[in-house]
Amino acid sequence: DQQVKQNSPSLSVQEGRISILNCDYTNSMFDYFLWYKKYPAEGPTFLISISSIKDKNEDGRFTVFLNKSAKHLSLHIVPSQPGDSAVYFCAARSYTDKLIFGTGTRLQVFP
C-alpha cells in the first residue's frame, strides 16, 4: 500500500524552463511534507518542506505547493539548471516522526 506516490518516474526539461514534479498521498493525517534530492550512490539531501497548514513555500528557485483537498503536492523548479538533474523524492511525515517516501522522479535538465 503506497501511501505516497510519484506517478511520473522520469521528467526531461530544457535548461531555463520550469520543472514540475508531482506527488500524491493518501493519508490525511500526514502533517508535514518534504522534498529530497538524490544523486546515484548517495543519500538523499533535504531540499524544501511545507507544513500542512500552508499551501505554498518558496526557497529561491524552488517552490512547493500543497493542495490538501486533493492530497497533492508539487515541486516547481524555475529556472531549471543542468545541476538539478537528479532523482527527487517527496516524503510525508507521520505523527510518529517517520518519513514515508514516494518512488521518486528522475529529472533530467538538458541544455
Place this chain on the structure above:
Amino acid sequence: GAVVSQHPSRVICKSGTSVKIECRSLDFQATTMFWYRQFPKQSLMLMATSNEGSKATYEQGVEKDKFLINHASLTLSTLTVTSAHPEDSSFYICSAPRLAGHTDTQYFGPGTRLTVL
C-alpha cells in the same frame, strides 16, 4: 560537509554470512536513527527506528532477528544483516534528525550497497 557517515560504502559477501553496517552522526548526537532500504527503481522503505539505550522498533514485515540493530552510543547505530541471502542485496541508508522531533533536519548517510552472492 557530511554530517552522517556510513561504513562500508560497498560490501560484497557470500550467502550465509553476516554483514555489519555502521552509521555515525559526525557533529551531533542522535538519540534516534532510522534505517532504510532501497531496491532498484523503488522508494526508500523504512526498516526500523534505532533508539539509543533501548530496543529498535521495526516496521511491519521486517524480521528483527535477521536485521539486528544496535544503538550503542549517541553517535553510532549499527545494522547487522545476519545470514545474508541474495534477496537481501540492496542499498541501505541510515538517517538521523539533528534536532530531536524535527524530521526536516533529518540528515541521510551516503548509503551502503550490499551485494550477496
